Amino acid sequence: MPELPEVETVAGELRSLITGKVIDDVRPFWDKSFQNKSQRPLTGQRIESIGRKGKYLIFRLSNTFLIIHLRMTGQLIYQTNTNNMSENHVRAKIYFDDGSSLNFKDMRKFGRIYHVDHDESFLEKVGCDALDPKMDVSTFTKLLTLSRMSIKAFLLSQKYISGLGNIYVDESLFRAGIHPAVSAAEISAQSAGELFLVLQQVLRSAVKNMGTTISDYRDAFGNSGNNQRFLKVYGRQGLPCNVCGTPVKKIKLAGRGTHFCPMCQT
DNA sequence: CCATGTACCTGAAGGC
DNA sequence: TGCCTTCAGGTACATG
Numbered sequence: 001m002p003e004l005p006e007v008e009t010v011a012g013e014l015r016s017l018i019t020g021k022v023i024d025d026v027r028p029f030w031d032k033s034f035q036n037k038s039q040r041p042l043t044g045q046r047i048e049s050i051g052r053k054g055k056y057l058i059f060r061l062s063n064t065f066l067i068i069h070l071r072m073t074g075q076l077i078y079q080t081n082t083n084n085m086s087e088n089h090v091r092a093k094i095y096f097d098d099g100s101s102l103n104f105k106d107m108r109k110f111g112r113i114y115h116v117d118h119d120e121s122f123l124e125k126v127g128c129d130a131l132d133p134k135m136d137v138s139t140f141t142k143l144l145t146l147s148r149m150s151i152k153a154f155l156l157s158q159k160y161i162s163g164l165g166n167i168y169v170d171e172s173l174f175r176a177g178i179h180p181a182v183s184a185a186e187i188s189a190q191s192a193g194e195l196f197l198v199l200q201q202v203l204r205s206a207v208k209n210m211g212t213t214i215s216d217y218r219d220a221f222g223n224s225g226n227n228q229r230f231l232k233v234y235g236r237q238g239l240p241c242n243v244c245g246t247p248v249k250k251i252k253l254a255g256r257g258t259h260f261c262p263m264c265q266t
Numbered sequence: 267c268c269a270t271g272t273a274c275c276t277g278a279a280g281g282c
Numbered sequence: 283t284g285c286c287t288t289c290a291g292g293t294a295c296a297t298g
């Protein structure tokens with residue numbers, strides 16, 4: 001489920017909801033969902049700030065960090081005594097000393113909460129975030145030349161540039177007019193530059209739309225996103241391309257369902 | 267280096 | 283109604 005825009009939406013909401021709160025307890029209900037890699041106690045630590053790198057959420061605490069990846073179906077729902085929330089699929093709960101809590105719901109149990117001493121070493125293999133100012137046109141263009149993978153696989157791999165997933169890769173390649181099977185290194189500098197601008201535009205407008213909900217994604221209040229209304233190829237297989245009318249094709253590439261217009265993307 | 271398959275999980279949807 | 287297969291926003295790991 002969640003890619004950069006969805007994680008960014010949740011991060012922004014949690015920033016105003018739980019920054020400054022003090023953790024009373026973290027309780028897992030599915031053991032694998034919470035991985036404690038620190039000797040230090042969580043109880044009594046304050047949430048100092050909330051950040052994000054790629055699809056990872058980073059809670060900076062007084063002494064340690066909580067790092068959360070939602071994988072396919074993870075949700076972080078904020079709960080107070082005044083709102084009621086279904087307890088279905090709750091895999092872990094973070095309790096605060098004011099009685100409120102953050103609920104980690106995850107139907108498929110792929111998501112993880114890590115408690116670690118250092119965030120940077122834990123995330124060192126994750127590439128620069130796609131919306132980080134350090135990622136610019138010339139950096140992106142140079143990165144492409146490093147790999148002969150298909151551009152689809154390149155963008156999905158989180159080690160060069162992070163935050164993109166299956167939906168936004170397909171949407172960006174469509175808007176840039178690039179066939180998903182083209183090898184990254186053989187894309188011209190000119191068209192790599194265009195791709196980068198399109199990529200950022202697609203991500204930014206998805207953030208404005210509070211993310212894309214296909215089925216499971218919900219924000220911290222349990223609400224769906226709105227960006228699914230603006231998808232041009234993802235999930236539109238068999239329907240006419242809204243630029244040229246050719247039916248949108250769906251193939252398997254890099255192990256994932258891949259949607260594209262065979263006419264517009266070369 | 268790269269592509270492919272499998273594993274991790276649950277549930278929805280489609281074919282028969 | 284039920285049974286079976288396939289698929290799903292992600293990633294780690296094994297195998298040629």
